[in-house]
Amino acid sequence: xxxxxxxxxxxxxxxxxxxxxxxxxxxxxxxxxxxxxxxxxxxxxxxxxxxxxxxxxxxxxxxxxxxxxxxxxxxxxxxxxxxxxxxxxxxxxxxxxxxxxxxxxxxxxxxxxxxxxxxxxxxxxxxxxxxxxxxxxxxxxxxxxxxxxxxxxxxxxxxxxxxxxxxxxxxxxxxxxxxxxxxxxxxxxxxxxxxxxxxxxxxxxxxxxxxxxxxxxx
Numbered sequence: 001x002x003x004x005x006x007x008x009x010x011x012x013x014x015x016x017x018x019x020x021x022x023x024x025x026x027x028x029x030x031x032x033x034x035x036x037x038x039x040x041x042x043x044x045x046x047x048x049x050x051x052x053x054x055x056x057x058x059x060x061x062x063x064x065x066x067x068x069x070x071x072x073x074x075x076x077x078x079x080x081x082x083x084x085x086x087x088x089x090x091x092x093x094x095x096x097x098x099x100x101x102x103x104x105x106x107x108x109x110x111x112x113x114x115x116x117x118x119x120x121x122x123x124x125x126x127x128x129x130x131x132x133x134x135x136x137x138x139x140x141x142x143x144x145x146x147x148x149x150x151x152x153x154x155x156x157x158x159x160x161x162x163x164x165x166x167x168x169x170x171x172x173x174x175x176x177x178x179x180x181x182x183x184x185x186x187x188x189x190x191x192x193x194x195x196x197x198x199x200x201x202x203x204x205x206x207x208x209x210x211x212x213x214x215x216x217x218x
Contacts, residue, residue, distance in 0.1 A: 011140075014103070018141055019185060020065055021094045021105045022213055025145070026189040028052035034217045038149055039113075045147050045217070046091050046109050047073055070095040077106075077135060088134045092145070105143060106136040112156045112214070113149035118163035121146065122171055131172050131198050133205050140206065146214040153192060153214040160212065164196065172199040174207050183211060 005013070032052040037045050050073040057066040071094055076087040092107040108129060110121045120126055127144055129135045136142040148156050161180040164171070173179060177197040185193050194212045 014140060017096060017103050018105055018143070018211060019190070020069070021107075021143070022185075022190055022193060022211070023188045024053050024056065024066065024069060024071070024094070025049065025092075025107075025213075025215070027056055029215050030189075031056070034215075037147075037217050040217075042091070042109055042111050042147065043074070045111075049215075050092060068097045070097050088129070090135050092143075104136075104139060105141070106130075106139065107143035107145050108135065109145040109147060111149055112146045112159075118159055121160065122163055122167050127171055127198075127210065130208050130210060131200055133200055133202060136208060137205060139208070141209040141211065143211045143213065146212070148214050148216045148218060150218065152218070153216050156214055157192065157194070161194075172201070173197070174199050180212075 028049050029052070032048050037048065050071050053071040056062060057069050057071070071092065074089050074091060075093045076089050090106045091109040094105045094107070096103045108126060110126055111117060112121070121144065122128065124132075130142050146156060146160070164173070164180050167173075168179070174197040180194055180196060183190070183193040183195045185191065190213075192214060196210050196212065197207050198210060199207050
């Protein structure tokens, strides 16, 4: 008999962990003063989101699964050949603490507020950081978070879907996987989560699944 979980079990656990990460962010967004952040810069918004998430997980009445959740703001990442201040920094890192290997979920956040926001979202400083192995190199999934500061989430979802289709080559969209597919999560404010799959460079890294989610600040 095998002494550990099967690959299918590990995959199911990973999805459940990722979903909990987004549930926590949604709840944090619900308690922070969103309207005061309508024109704020990304680090300011992310700092407030992480601060509120920490408040939630440290409450006496926090859900049991939150007991081992840690939320980090702008932590440096370990990348070969990059040291000290040259290390890339992911916007948000969520960690499940405990014995042994700790599951981690990395999120890159971008403001959605002007005509070139789609370029920034999918560009070298956005989603392509995952494709190039700068972020989440050791993990099978990661997240992109859009801070909606103009129009609505529905409008920006359409723009991002069109932007994705126009950039399939540069973002290494995997063949045989839907370009921009709903994750199929219902309730908890997660109905709008979408997902995509991307090949990575260097090629020794397995494809990475990206979960896309928008938070409305208007």
